Amino acid sequence: MELKYEVEGGNFTIAGNASSGVKKLLKQLNVDPKVIKRIVVALYEGEVNVVAHAYKGIIYVDINAERIHIVIEDEGPGIPDIDLAMTVGYSTASAKVREMGFGAGMGLPNMKRNADVLKVSSAVGKGTVVELITYLSN
Amino acid sequence: MYSGNFSLMSWFLWFVFQSRLMKIREVAELLSARVVCGDDKLDHLIAYGFASDLMSDVLTLECENVLLVTGLCNLQTIRTAEMADITCIVFVRNKIVSEDMLSVAQENNMILLETSYSMYRTVGLLHTINLPPVF
Numbered sequence: 001m002e003l004k005y006e007v008e009g010g011n012f013t014i015a016g017n018a019s020s021g022v023k024k025l026l027k028q029l030n031v032d033p034k035v036i037k038r039i040v041v042a043l044y045e046g047e048v049n050v051v052a053h054a055y056k057g058i059i060y061v062d063i064n065a066e067r068i069h070i071v072i073e074d075e076g077p078g079i080p081d082i083d084l085a086m087t088v089g090y091s092t093a094s095a096k097v098r099e100m101g102f103g104a105g106m107g108l109p110n111m112k113r114n115a116d117v118l119k120v121s122s123a124v125g126k127g128t129v130v131e132l133i134t135y136l137s138n
Numbered sequence: 139m140y141s142g143n144f145s146l147m148s149w150f151l152w153f154v155f156q157s158r159l160m161k162i163r164e165v166a167e168l169l170s171a172r173v174v175c176g177d178d179k180l181d182h183l184i185a186y187g188f189a190s191d192l193m194s195d196v197l198t199l200e201c202e203n204v205l206l207v208t209g210l211c212n213l214q215t216i217r218t219a220e221m222a223d224i225t226c227i228v229f230v231r232n233k234i235v236s237e238d239m240l241s242v243a244q245e246n247n248m249i250l251l252e253t254s255y256s257m258y259r260t261v262g263l264l265h266t267i268n269l270p271p272v273f
Contacts, residue, residue, distance in 0.1 A: 013238070016217030020242075023221065037223055041197050044221045048214070101193030101210045101218065110197055 001025075003061040007050045009076065012100050015051040018059045019044040022068075029063070031136050039068055039134045042114040045107040046072040046130050052097040053077065054127065067116075070132040079122040086112065086120075159183035160269055162226050162249055165205065168263050169253040171228060174235045176249030184226060187269040189261050193218040201272055207260050209233060216242045225249060230257045 003025070005018035023040045031039075043059070050057035054076030062069040079085045086108050093103025112118045117133035163180040166173055173180065185203035190196055191210040196218050206224050208215060211233035219227055220242070226249040229235060235243070235250055243250050253260060 013213060015214060016220070019221055020217065033223070037221070040221045044217065045194070045197065100212060100214050101191060101196075102214070104192050104194050106192075106194035106198070110194060113198075 001063045003063075005059040005061070007047055007054075007057040007059060007074070009051060009053075009055040009057070009074075012051055015048050016044055019047050022061055022070075025063075026068075035134065035136055038114040039070075039132075042111040042118075042132050042134070043070055043072075045111045046070070046132065048102055049107050049130075050074045050076075052093055052100075052102060057127075065136070067133055067135045072130040072132075073127065074129075075127045078124040078126055079120070079128055080124050082120050082122060159185050159203070160267065162205075162251075164267070165226075165228070165264070165269075166251055168267060169228060169251065169255055169260055171251035171253040174250040174252055175240060175244050176226070176247070179225075179247070179249050182225065182249065185270070186272045187261070187264050188272045189257060196222055196224070199224075199272055204272060205264075205269070207257065207264070209257055211235065211239070213239055213242065215239070216246075216248070219248065220246050227251070228253060228260060230255060230260050 008014065019040050022043055023036060026036045050072060054074035057072060057074030060071040084090055088109045089105040091103050091105035097103040115132040115134050119131040122128040162182050162184060183203060184205040186201055187205045187207060188199060189207040191208055193214055196206060199222055204224050206219060206227045207230060209230050211229050216239050228251045230253055232254050
């Protein structure tokens with residue numbers, strides 16, 4: 001099953017719509033609630049990152065019986081130092097993002113904690129691609 | 139005999155856990171809170187309290203039946219709770235839930251409370267009734 005969601009940079013009023021849609025779908029598929037929580041927390045952090053840092057993005061979701069594969073592609077400033085961005089507490093978020101309750105440098109580490117596989121690649125001035133894989137059975 | 143002791147122990151542990159649970163109705167009364175939505179779910183039980191305005195921190199919680207106390211009143215508070223499987227939120231210091239927040243909360247069967255008390259007072263009161271912290 002394949003799904004695609006568009007994400008608008010800077011628009012916090014719709015941030016979370018994709019994650020919410022995926023959560024509802026996984027519930028319908030009777031996936032273990034604990035696994036659902038791990039998936040949607042990682043996805044939501046990624047979705048908020050696009051809204052917070054990029055101009056726009058697309059989320060591709062591919063679900064089969066064994067795993068969910070999510071690719072979050074954005075057009076934006078990119079990440080100059082991915083290792084640094086993975087450090088808990090490091091953040092380049094704006095004051096507006098912090099007002100929304102994010103931007104404490106916990107997003108990527110939280111995604112890593114909740115996904116079975118996390119791959120991040122980025123080109124400065126072009127954008128970032130985040131790939132998440134989570135297996136549906138423990 | 140061993141099996142009997144094990145069952146008794148399991149039952150005892152279950153009883154201890156249940157006795158630590160608290161009804162949302164008790165929380166609402168304690169905080170003189172207005173129930174914004176979820177009036178029909180006030181007998182639902184909570185096991186832990188967590189207070190934060192940082193949503194990424196909320197997203198790290200792994201336990202269930204958590205009551206979230208926050209002063210951050212926007213749509214992302216509701217979305218964060220949805221992803222973290224948190225069904226009850228207390229908004230402190232007269233924060234008012236907006237229509238779009240209410241709509242998403244109702245869609246997810248949440249219970250939203252508004253209190254005039256500060257974060258400090260709210261947490262202090264919840265501590266007096268022995269609502270355990272997450273950490």
